[in-house]
Amino acid sequence: MVSRRLGSGSDDGDALRRELREELGVEAGIGERMLIIPASGESGPQWIYRAALRTIDPGRRCGPEFDDPSRGAYTVEHVRLDDLPALNLLPEEAKRLLLSIRS
Template structure:
């Protein structure tokens, strides 16, 4: 099973950084920054920090693991983090050099129910979680101790 990490990156303006995906013959949709865990990653958190550097040219500060989505072929772990700044000129991910993968537009969306509802954020479970806990997202339980114990 492939493991992916995603960052719910809260900005100083109380927004969330998203990536608008534009692909031929597909309606635009939004995802959270992140990607696959690689063999050289020291931990899940290290994988997310690498992905944030590659996709945003930024440094995140991880707070907690707040959601896990298990699919038939992959598991996605959603980490809550803060990010102070990012520089799109510093992006280095392979997705930016392959036109066949479509377009990746970074967009800051207000961390409010209305802000989240204004985009088609995937997966829907995470969009619902953010909209429901817009003002208390940092109060959500950190699942890392429970998840790591069950993953052994």
């Protein structure tokens, strides 16, 4: 899942592609919005989109979190859909959605 600031001046697809590239080194096609999780506490709303993975290269990730070793490691983990039920994936609404469409 990818988040962005509302009102950033870019459309959702452009913002999602940019975030996926920066955070994961992923190139993906962005499909329809599948779920909106309302804002709660200090978190803004989360918009969940269908995406089609085209390529992934973690070496292409970029941003300040990758330049500062004191912030820890950022490891990309590939998860098989069959292993999804055992994960503590949050928010729960997104996990339920993934489980409902995995078959």
